[in-house]
Amino acid sequence: MVATTAIARHYGSAGIADRVLAGLRAAGGPDAPVTPEALAPFDHFHGRGVAATAELVALLRPQPGERIIDIGSGIGGPARWIAAQCGVHVTGVDLTAEFCAAAEALTAACGMTDRVTIIEGSALDLPLPDAAFDRAYSQNAVMNIADKLQFCREAFRVLRPGGVFGLACACAATGGGDIHFPVPWATTAAESFLATEDEMRAALTAAGFAIVSFESADGRPPPAAPPAPPEGASATTLAIQFILGERVHEMVANMARNAAERLTTTIEVLVRKPAVRKPG
Numbered sequence: 301m302v303a304t305t306a307i308a309r310h311y312g313s314a315g316i317a318d319r320v321l322a323g324l325r326a327a328g329g330p331d332a333p334v335t336p337e338a339l340a341p342f343d344h345f346h347g348r349g350v351a352a353t354a355e356l357v358a359l360l361r362p363q364p365g366e367r368i369i370d371i372g373s374g375i376g377g378p379a380r381w382i383a384a385q386c387g388v389h390v391t392g393v394d395l396t397a398e399f400c401a402a403a404e405a406l407t408a409a410c411g412m413t414d415r416v417t418i419i420e421g422s423a424l425d426l427p428l429p430d431a432a433f434d435r436a437y438s439q440n441a442v443m444n445i446a447d448k449l450q451f452c453r454e455a456f457r458v459l460r461p462g463g464v465f466g467l468a469c470a471c472a473a474t475g476g477g478d479i480h481f482p483v484p485w486a487t488t489a490a491e492s493f494l495a496t497e498d499e500m501r502a503a504l505t506a507a508g509f510a511i512v513s514f515e516s517a518d519g520r521p522p523p524a525a526p527p528a529p530p531e532g533a534s535a536t537t538l539a540i541q542f543i544l545g546e547r548v549h550e551m552v553a554n555m556a557r558n559a560a561e562r563l564t565t566t567i568e569v570l571v572r573k574p575a576v577r578k579p580g
């Protein structure tokens with residue numbers, strides 16, 4: 301409960317949707333169309349932006365008409381982008397009230413309220429029925445969650461048998477020490493719960509998932525710099541800047557330092573909930 305409040309405090313602030321829309325207009329002019337594609341530099345809240353979302357989609361392979369859940373959906377950029385690109389319905393669940401409000405406002409501005417539903421709630425107790433989704437994904441949310449097993453159990457519960465779950469997140473590097481704070485997902489260690497890759501794999505399998513693929517950046521060079529910002533904007537003008545404000549510069553610097561010092565790594569995983577076998 302203490303961690304939950306601290307996490308919402310770390311992320312939340314008033315006026316996020318207005319800042320994002322102002323960013324879009326600063327880049328594209330006063331009449332810039334509000335679409336998931338145009339918003340993409342401003343509303344995918346993770347280091348590599350829409351490129352990372354596209355990578356996860358290539359792994360997840362959503363099919364037209366499917367029901368998808370985004371666990372820890374932030375301000376809804378990935379949910380809108382995937383709904384538009386893949387012709388699916390996405391339900392996003394997120395803990396941070398201000399993020400849910402921003403996600404709803406931006407979804408309405410895109411005219412997509414029939415294709416994206418946002419629910420304020422916890423990944424550890426998803427307010428959704430069993431087997432309600434064909435596919436699930438979660439991008440960079442599990443770093444805020446101490447109980448990895450319960451997180452995996454809830455993803456497993458809401459998926460139909462045979463459904464797949466794509467997970468992208470930062471992990472603690474094996475043998476690494478304490479990381480440098482603040483980082484984009486946590487102001488202090490009180491909000492950050494990095495598992496090692498082995499711990500994450502163990503939680504997924506203990507929840508019942510079969511591992512389909514498990515990609516790790518451990519040992520690879522740190523990711524390239526984020527895409528160039530619009531003319532006249534500062535070097536970290538991305539979703540994370542509109543959301544976190546000036547704090548972002550120190551956070552992004554620490555994230556790069558943690559990766560360079562091999563304290564953190566990233567994983568991209570696809571797991572499957574086993575299909576129910578027909579008797580006989």
Ligand SMILES: C[S@@+](CC[C@H](N)C(=O)[O-])C[C@H]1O[C@@H](n2cnc3c(N)ncnc32)[C@H](O)[C@@H]1O
Nearest residue numbers: 344345372373374394395396422423439441444
């Ligand atoms: C770094 S942001 C990523 C947001 C989004 N997945 C994206 O990539 O644009 C992490 C998100 O996880 C959410 N989150 C953290 N703990 C959560 C929990 N226990 N249940 C639901 N959401 C949570 C935060 O509110 C935040 O929106």
